[in-house]
Amino acid sequence: MIQLKGLTKRFDASHGIFDVSFxxxxxxxxxxxxxxxxxxxxxxxxxMGLLHAESGVATVxxxxxxxxxxxxxxxxxxxxxxxxYPQDMTGEDVIRLTRKLHVTSAERERTLRDVFAFDTSxxxxxxxxxxxxxxxxxxxFMKDVPVYILDEPTxxxxxLMQERFVDWVIAEKTAGKAVLMSxxxxxxxxxxxxxxxxxxxxxxxxxxxxxxxxxxxxxxxxIELKDEAAAMRLSEEIGSRxxxxxxxxxxxxxxxxxLIHRLARHEVQSLSSGTDELEHLFIQYYGEAK
Amino acid sequence: xxxxxALFKQNRSWILGYSLxxxxxxxxxxxxxxxxxxTGLIEGKLDSLPPELLEVFKIDPNLAMDxxxxxxxxxxxGLIFYVLAILFALxxxxxxxxxxxxxxxxxxxxxxxxxxxxxxxxSMVLLVIASGMLVGLNGLSLMLxxxxxxxxxxxGLLWALQLNAGLILVVLGALAYVLASLxxxxxxSYMVTGGIFALFLMxxxxxxxxxxxxxxxxxxxxxxxxxxxxxxxESALRSFIWLGGLLIVAMLLSYGRFTRKDLTI
Numbered sequence: 001m002i003q004l005k006g007l008t009k010r011f012d013a014s015h016g017i018f019d020v021s022f023x024x025x026x027x028x029x030x031x032x033x034x035x036x037x038x039x040x041x042x043x044x045x046x047x048m049g050l051l052h053a054e055s056g057v058a059t060v061x062x063x064x065x066x067x068x069x070x071x072x073x074x075x076x077x078x079x080x081x082x083x084x085y086p087q088d089m090t091g092e093d094v095i096r097l098t099r100k101l102h103v104t105s106a107e108r109e110r111t112l113r114d115v116f117a118f119d120t121s122x123x124x125x126x127x128x129x130x131x132x133x134x135x136x137x138x139x140x141f142m143k144d145v146p147v148y149i150l151d152e153p154t155x156x157x158x159x160l161m162q163e164r165f166v167d168w169v170i171a172e173k174t175a176g177k178a179v180l181m182s183x184x185x186x187x188x189x190x191x192x193x194x195x196x197x198x199x200x201x202x203x204x205x206x207x208x209x210x211x212x213x214x215x216x217x218x219x220x221x222x223i224e225l226k227d228e229a230a231a232m233r234l235s236e237e238i239g240s241r242x243x244x245x246x247x248x249x250x251x252x253x254x255x256x257x258x259l260i261h262r263l264a265r266h267e268v269q270s271l272s273s274g275t276d277e278l279e280h281l282f283i284q285y286y287g288e289a290k
Numbered sequence: 291x292x293x294x295x296a297l298f299k300q301n302r303s304w305i306l307g308y309s310l311x312x313x314x315x316x317x318x319x320x321x322x323x324x325x326x327x328x329t330g331l332i333e334g335k336l337d338s339l340p341p342e343l344l345e346v347f348k349i350d351p352n353l354a355m356d357x358x359x360x361x362x363x364x365x366x367x368g369l370i371f372y373v374l375a376i377l378f379a380l381x382x383x384x385x386x387x388x389x390x391x392x393x394x395x396x397x398x399x400x401x402x403x404x405x406x407x408x409x410x411x412x413s414m415v416l417l418v419i420a421s422g423m424l425v426g427l428n429g430l431s432l433m434l435x436x437x438x439x440x441x442x443x444x445x446g447l448l449w450a451l452q453l454n455a456g457l458i459l460v461v462l463g464a465l466a467y468v469l470a471s472l473x474x475x476x477x478x479s480y481m482v483t484g485g486i487f488a489l490f491l492m493x494x495x496x497x498x499x500x501x502x503x504x505x506x507x508x509x510x511x512x513x514x515x516x517x518x519x520x521x522x523x524e525s526a527l528r529s530f531i532w533l534g535g536l537l538i539v540a541m542l543l544s545y546g547r548f549t550r551k552d553l554t555i
Contacts, residue, residue, distance in 0.1 A: 074403040084394035101402035
């Protein structure tokens with residue numbers, strides 16, 4: 001469905017994207033993860049025919065994204081990272097125009113308006129970030145197309161709307177759509193993505209199944225024990241101590257089971273996990289570069 | 291067609307502003323013309339002005355002010371129209387190219403199955419509509435004044451002037467559009483385009499200061515709209531051909547530039 005092969009675009013010696021390759025299959029969600037300025041939006045702009053690659057190809061359902069951009073755009077629902085609708089238009093104006101410019105489904109529009117409800121009579125200039133994001137989500141998914149490209153789709157949404165968005169994306173995936181999603185919101189990526197790639201300084205540093213990525217990620221646990229003596233005993237076996245709290249970082253299931261066995265010998269007051277697995281992986285890889 | 295109507299809807303306020311504003315100005319000037327003609331105020335005023343100033347404002351001292359078109363040739367179709375045309379072209383290029391690309395608003399259209407050349411074509415159609423509305427309403431307001439106040443306007447001459455004025459607007463707009471497409475920053479494109487058009491205007495104005503500076507006028511696009519010459523019966527065909535040629539060049543450059551441009555929106 002979406003295929004990138006050796007995509008390269010050099011803005012200067014160190015900026016751009018270099019040899020980016022991945023494939024997004026039908027019925028899957030592909031997560032595109034990276035810090036700000038890593039090249040996520042640049043890659044997505046190639047898919048939307050906004051940038052011309054120096055080398056490599058980007059195709060959607062076999063159509064070249066630069067030479068056949070009209071065909072590609074008819075097959076793609078796009079949610080941009082920066083929502084910049086004309087300020088004087090109302091939400092209703094934008095939806096009406098979307099209906100005219102794209103082939104949309106009235107039924108999908110009705111459902112989307114219910115799920116992501118907001119005041120469409122407001123002018124864009126008066127809308128909050130969250131409202132603009134909901135408007136962008138509605139106009140993107142009004143198109144019943146085989147491919148969706150979503151750049152930071154939940155930015156500005158409240159937790160309830162984020163949850164609804166996740167449900168919507170999962171439903172699209174189940175319906176056989178191919179979804180490419182770039183995001184910094186790791187919980188939604190973990191819930192929706194089947195595969196993910198991490199990009200840094202314009203270069204892909206890892207691409208794998210989500211389960212594989214999770215397996216490779218480290219996870220931090222914060223264990224609070226009853227007294228300092230117990231904490232000291234545990235920290236001598238595993239982890240590091242700060243008062244009655246012991247922090248343990250694990251990478252494998254075996255290590256996790258080993259920790260559980262050890263903890264059974266102690267009186268644990270509380271146990272909490274740190275960052276999400278994907279977020280930890282992100283920090284792990286990005287931290288290496290710092 | 292959908293894109294053209296969407297672009298028109300989004301831009302109609304400034305288009306109507308220019309069209310109605312200038313048309314009202316022309317109508318009221320035409321309405322008061324008979325009374326100021328009776329008082330002989332115009333001839334008196336013109337006699338008191340130095341010839342260089344008349345030249346700057348493109349007022350021909352030999353032209354009898356016995357018709358409102360003769361008055362407008364110096365009053366409206368000279369420096370006022372040139373400045374108006376510059377502002378019109380800058381507004382067009384800013385609203386259709388510089389600002390939408392800079393802010394990312396153009397993505398509303400480019401995310402749809404619309405090619406970039408389709409966007410340029412729609413912009414150019416809108417430019418023709420906007421220019422047509424401006425000069426068309428200007429002409430109609432003068433025709434209405436002609437009926438109401440019996441001004442004896444030469445309708446053929448009136449519409450020849452409007453056609454020439456319309457072509458100037460379209461060509462300036464297309465040139466501003468090309469220049470706007472060269473930059474990603476709307477402020478910079480506004481300044482560069484404004485600067486180039488200001489040079490055209492200065493060349494036109496300075497050419498009136500002395501006979502030795504006459505050549506400057508040939509550097510200015512505004513030399514292709516000389517209302518006084520048309521009133522005195524000179525053919526505007528050469529101007530039309532030049533303007534047509536410039537329009538084709540500007541349009542080809544617009545297509546060439548915008549369809550190849552990397553857009554970081």
